[in-house]
Amino acid sequence: MSGNADGGPPPTPIDLTPRTLIVLSLPAIAIGVVSAVVLFALDELAHFLQDFLWQTVPGWVGADPTSGRWIFGTLSLTGLAVGLIVAFVPGHGGRDSATTELIAPPLPLIALPSLAVVAVLGLAGGVSLGPENPIIAINSALLVVLVRWIAPKIPITMVVMLVASGTIGALFGTPVAAALVFTGIVAALKTGGSLFDRLFLPLVSAGAGAMTMSVLGPPLAILKLPPLGVPNGFDIGGSIVIAIGATLVGLAVVYVFPALHRFFHGLGSPILFTTLGGVILGILGAIGGPITLFKGAEQSEELLSNASSYSLGALVLIVVVKILALMIAAAAGFRGGRIFPSVFIGVDLGLIAHVLLPDVPLGLAIASATLGLILVIARDGWLALFLAVVIVGDISVLSVLCISILPAWLLVSRAPEMIAHPPTPVAPMPPPAPAVG
Structure with a gap:
């Protein structure tokens, strides 16, 4: 990502002296706190709407919210609602999450209301996507405008990095996640200087976001599992086999x-492809049950807590449904991230692997x-590596994972x-040259 949001020349880079780092620490902290608060507000709004759709309304009409009929109807209507907003509301729901990286140039402000609405609808309606892509996009657009007004000398690219760091820190409850993600980005910039100088401000923003979210309530669940302790050779071999197996599953998805994205968007109208996506998600949800709905954070805890009640066949059914739901949700134009549902899929694949390899x-x-996933x-x-360690809450697995x-x-x-x-447009054929003579 180079240049600024207006397409102008790249901003003059800031010399990251100790004094500059100290001065910019205050805006970095503020950006991290605001990023976490906006994430919390969006997540709480989605939870409120989720309770309304899946508890209050079924109570009014005497319906069972866990029934296949209710799941199918709710997801189908969610798809229709998202399609109508993407088609007709100004901003059209922002960028298609399937076509963008986690960190992208800031959107215009006009896109934010529709993006927030479709993100909340997806989270509350049971769509198998997480909040990470929309919330980073919303925070980036808001804070770029705010910082440009208050401190116009701070480059937009730096603001985007700080916003992404603060939001990632809030999403995963620790600044380490943002630091690890941004080591690759900073290395790719090839701008010289100390690596930690360039990570300092993103780390400050991520720390502020993580601390703020720890007070408000982190969205990522941490499973309580017995520690590994000292690994043996079988642990290492089993971990390699499981990681490779999960990687192959992920590669099949990728x-x-x-092709799935081309199929849906080939239908032309967002009303058609998101409604069709919602219908298919409804069918999948009816087959897999409530455990296969939503972003997957609470469902990961539920799955592990009741793991003994699921047969191997049931675990396989759940993971197949969730994988298909993730692919359909991402391909059919819903706005959301793929990391949270992927963690749920990883937990399910781990349970399956444990059944097949009980000594691991x-x-x-x-x-x-x-x-692997x-x-x-x-x-x-x-x-x-970070998510694999954090999700099980056991640092002792890190040495094995570094091999796997x-x-x-x-x-x-x-x-x-x-x-x-998106398909590359085909250049028109030049007109034939006039005949000579």
């Missing part, structure tokens, strides 16, 4: 996804499966990303 500790099996979906080794990630990354490194690229 290779199918662009449960925490390590879940961490290894989460590692996030590695493909997010295409970031640092984030995959090597063969998994060899499979991923040359594979495409889970991003649908």
Whole structure:
């Protein structure tokens, strides 16, 4: 990402002296806090609407919200509502999340109301996407305008980085996630200087966002599992097998996804393809049950808490439905991120692996499966390692995962990303040259 949001020349880079870092720490803290508060507000609004759709309204009409009929109807209507907003409301719901990176240039303010509405509708309606892409886009657009008004000398690219750091820190409850993600971005800039100088301000913003969200309530669940302790050879071998297996599952998703996106968007109207997506999600939800709905954070805890009540066949059904739901939701024009549902899928794959390889500790099996899947979906080794460790709450799995990630990354490194690229327009043929003579 270069230049500024207006398409003008790139801003003059700021010399990150100690004095400059101290001065910019205050805006970095403020950006982190605001990013977390906006995330919390959006998440709370989605929870309020979720309770209304899945508890209050069924209570009014005497319906069972866990029934296939209610799940199908709610998701179908959610798809129709999102399609109408994307088609007719100014801003059209912002960018298609399937076509953008997690961190992208800021949107115009006119796109934010429709983006916020479709994101909340998706989260509340049971769509298998997380809040990360929309909330980073909303925070970036808001804070770029605010910072430009208050401190116009701060480059827009720096503001976007601080906003993304603060939001990622809030999403995952710790600044470490943002620091790991941004090491790759900073390295890619090749601008020289100390790496930590360039990570200092994003880390401050991420820390402020994480601390704010820890007070408000972090959205990422941490599973309570027995610690691994000292690993043995079988643990290492089992972790490698599980990580590779999850990676192959993720690669299958990545290779199918662009064709699925082309199919839906080939229908032309957002009303058609999001409604069709909602109908298919409704069918999948009716098959898989409530455990396969929503972004997957609370559902990961529920799945693990009741793991003994699920047979191997039931776990396989859940993971197949959730994978299909993630692909359909992302391809059919819903706005949302893919990391949160991918964590749920990783937990389910880990439970399946533990059934097939019972000698591999449960925490390590879940961490290894989460590692392999996030590695493909997010295409970031640092984030995959971080989430795999955090989701099981056990630092002792890290040494094993650092080995397991090597063969998994060899499979991923040359594979495409889970991003649908719009077709390149074909240049018109030049007119034939006039005949001579």
